[in-house]
Amino acid sequence: KPGLYLVGTPIGNLEDITLRALRVLKSADVILSEDTRHSWKLLHHYNIRTPLLSYHKFNESQREQRVLRRLKEGEIVVLISDAGTPGISDPGAELAKLCVDENIPVIPIPGPCAVVAALSASGLDTDEFTFVGFLSKHGPSRRERLTASANEARTQIFYVPPHKFSQFLEESSLLFGDSRRCVMAREMTKIHEEFWRGTLGEAKVRFLNQQPKGEMTLLIEGRANSLVETPSEDQLEHELGELISH
């Protein structure tokens, strides 16, 4: 069926790709790829010879009209990113929006996604979470975003560039407090996969002079509900007493 297929690809281990993803990649007319050299490795591994067209944040807007035209002509267009799910801190969302506006089918082929993999193995609360992704680099918007996160009861999830990790821990321990539990999910599905668990204070000390290498997803537990002021038994009794005596 023609349309835009958003295909999830591995976040490390090449085996993490679904049979359906492989079939769709093989039968597509064109594969839009964030980095064609990077994607070539995956496609070569699975012997897929579908033509590749580069599609990244710098040529996204130029490419859109050309891609839309091909879609309207009834082609099967696949979009993949360097890793994981397209559109999630990666190009794709804009094209999906345009297709939706033009009534062109958008079909997800689910696969790996770092945020979901990290959360599921984190040991933190998974019922409700906020995916923050990458923070803006500087300025008040970065501080505001972190402050808002620090006040949320839901698990908070960040994508952190490795060279920013220590700085991120400094900032977040200040705003979330040293005792807040966190999980660093590093290099998931790869040889050096590591889940480091501890408090933000401990993390700050542990990683101060030793920036961890590789790709990192950081999860911070939500603000404890106990921080929300609830009246004590004594207070309750007192207030009830007042109500009754009136």
Ligand code: SAM
């Ligand atoms: N679209 C991707 C997805 O679905 O996960 C995310 C792309 S984003 C540009 C890349 C960021 O995702 C990395 O900087 C890191 O924070 C996180 N990430 C990707 N692969 C990872 C892995 N194997 N282990 C831990 N985090 C990873």
